[in-house]
Amino acid sequence: MKPIKFSIIKELQGKLGRAGTLETPHGVIPTPAFVTVGTKATVKALSTDDVKNTGADVVLANTYHLYLQPGDERVKKFGGLHKFMNWFGPIMTDSGGFQVFSLGAAYGKNLNKVISITDPSRLISERSMDHEAPRLATIGSDGVSFRSHLDGSLHYITPEKSVEIQHNLGADIIFAFDECTSPSETVAYQEEALDRTHRWAKKSLEYHKSKINSESQALFGIVQGGREENLRKRSAEFIGRMDFDGFGIGGSFAKEDMSTAVLWVNGVLPKDKPRHLLGIGEPEDLFMGVENGVDLFDCVAPTRRARGGTLYTEEGKINIGNAQFVEAEGPIDPRCGCSTCKDYSLGYLSHLYRSKEMLASTLGSIHNLYFITNLVKRMRQAILDDNFEKLKTDFLAKYLK
């Protein structure tokens, strides 16, 4: 018995995009779908009722963070993540692979998940002269040692350990342990890291298959390969051949490279399994991903941005902290159907934000999550209605103006 069932309902003509459903032990996810990020078994600033009301179908929590606090064994004692956090819809957990990057090569640097290649300094090898650079994660051939960002204690995570933790957490969909690399790494390093990720994928899968959990939890393998076409395709072939239930597409991207990388990978991955573009994205990236055959996305942007005062509107992003909203009486976006836009004015949100009231984060997160979740739902409907291209053109014309 497979833990999940993926069905394609309709495909985008001449493109890799498709609309479908992903059945999980905790409910059906109509795809494409946006996955709300709840790193520490909570979507920051929101109750699970709030999350549900944004239209979210699925939540992603994080292995590394929950392993450190409160500990995966404790979550297991509570009956798993669903019960522990009171979210009874589908849950995914990330493997900790991203922390290999964010606490490793990217630690203390101005290096992000998505960078701009217009800044050449970002493309110089990170590895050449930074042996002294402080980092909380160091990579070995069998796993990664992490120094806890909470108390400095040392932890070693292997592919097996990552899967074991994820079994304890009990999400519906879990990920193989991988190494997320920066596009600023050399090709030689990308290749070395890719081999490691592939090795780890095999170990993750073997460990997973040896446990009863593989009947109730789906395991996704992760494709890496940086900016290199041959590496991306090699990875998609290698990972795609394995008996994973679905796939993640990982990596830190140069914005300009993202669509080609996704296209290379999805052109190779088996069509009948779901694909998750990890850590993406912004509205324009979501259109790109859906068009190029991505079924699932997760991203911290809606919630993190909301806490920083940036809110999505159909006319582009606004910053609620700006002076122009102090006396604005209308909603964030008159076309938005979220509860924040229904009940609250920009001026009130401006006041909450300026006076640092936590409700600002809550109401902003509700709006941003609704906006992004609903945008992907609209894309799905547009695929079904044969007007994806029009939605994309119309939306982006206004949004990016």
Place this chain on the structure above:
RNA sequence: GCGUCGGUGGCGGAGUGGUCAAUCGCACUAGACUGUAAAUCUGGCGCCUUCGGGCUUCGAAGGUUCGAAUCCUUCCCGGCGCA
């Protein structure tokens, strides 16, 4: 009235002869954020600027000095103590 302490940029508060247009915090202002080290971070914040610099500031007015927010004199204002 006498004594005493003090008056610094929107606010609080450093500075006590040159490296001071003046540390820092707040406020204000703008920006960043893409598998959350994130209720976070960065820039600007006297006026003008061809971004080299120029100009006017530290209660007020005089003075000492090559040079004053910093020293002296007088005055104005405020706190406290004594009458």
